[in-house]
Amino acid sequence: MSAFWITLNFVLLLLAFYLILYLYQRIKVLQKTRSEQNVQESEQLLAEHIQAVRHENEQFLEAVRELFTNVSTETREAGQDQSDKPIVTAPKTSNGAKKSGTTKEKTFEAVLNNVGKDQGLGSKKQTGSEPEHEWMPPIDSIQDHIEESPYVQAMKLKEEGKSITEIAKKMKRGKGEIELLLRMHGKN
Numbered sequence: 460m461s462a463f464w465i466t467l468n469f470v471l472l473l474l475a476f477y478l479i480l481y482l483y484q485r486i487k488v489l490q491k492t493r494s495e496q497n498v499q500e501s502e503q504l505l506a507e508h509i510q511a512v513r514h515e516n517e518q519f520l521e522a523v524r525e526l527f528t529n530v531s532t533e534t535r536e537a538g539q540d541q542s543d544k545p546i547v548t549a550p551k552t553s554n555g556a557k558k559s560g561t562t563k564e565k566t567f568e569a570v571l572n573n574v575g576k577d578q579g580l581g582s583k584k585q586t587g588s589e590p591e592h593e594w595m596p597p598i599d600s601i602q603d604h605i606e607e608s609p610y611v612q613a614m615k616l617k618e619e620g621k622s623i624t625e626i627a628k629k630m631k632r633g634k635g636e637i638e639l640l641l642r643m644h645g646k647n
Contacts, residue, residue: 613640 607615609630616626623641627634 470477488624609636610644614644617641 504613609632612630613626616629621629623634627637630637
C-alpha cells in the first residue's frame with residue numbers, strides 16, 4: 460500500500476513541476492507581449508506629442524508672419540519712409556523642405572528687430588558705440604540693501620555699551636543666542 464502512495468506522490472510532484480513550468484512560460488510570453496504593447500503605446504504617444512508641437516510651432520510662425528505684415532502695412536499707411544530699411548519676410552516652411560537652422564534664426568531675429576524698430580521700441584537716441592536693440596534699466600531705481608550678520612550687529616551693540624538683554628531685545632533674538640554669539644568670538 461505504501462508503494463501506491465509513493466507512486467501517487469511522485470506523479471503529483473511531476474504534475475506540479477509541469478504546471479509550474481507551463482505557468483512560468485505563459486507569464487514570460489504575456490510579459491513580452493505587454494512590453495511590446497507598452498513600447499508601441501509610448502511610440503504612439505511620442506508621435507502624437509511631436510505632431511502637436513509641430514502644429515503649435517506652425518501656428519506661432521503664422522502669428523509672427525501676420526504680426527510682421529500688420530506692422531509693415533501700418534507703417535506704410537502712416538507714411539513712414541521704408542526705402543532705407545530692407546524688408547525681411549519670415550520663410551515659409553513646408554514639411555518636406557528643410558532649411559538650415561542658422562538661416563531661420565537670423566531671419567527670425569531680423570523680423571523681431573524690425574518689428575521692435577517699427578513699434579518704437581528702439582526709440583532711444585543712438586550714440587556711436589551703443590547698439591540699438593540693447594535695453595538698459597534705469598539705474599536710479601536700483602537700490603542695494605546690505606544686511607549685517609547677527610554677529611556684526613551684536614558686536615556693534617556691545618561696543619556701544621549695551622547689555623546682553625538690551626542687545627537681545629533690539630535684535631529680536633534670544634538672550635542665550637546673543638551670549639553664544641559673543642562667547643564664540645571672545646567678546647563677553
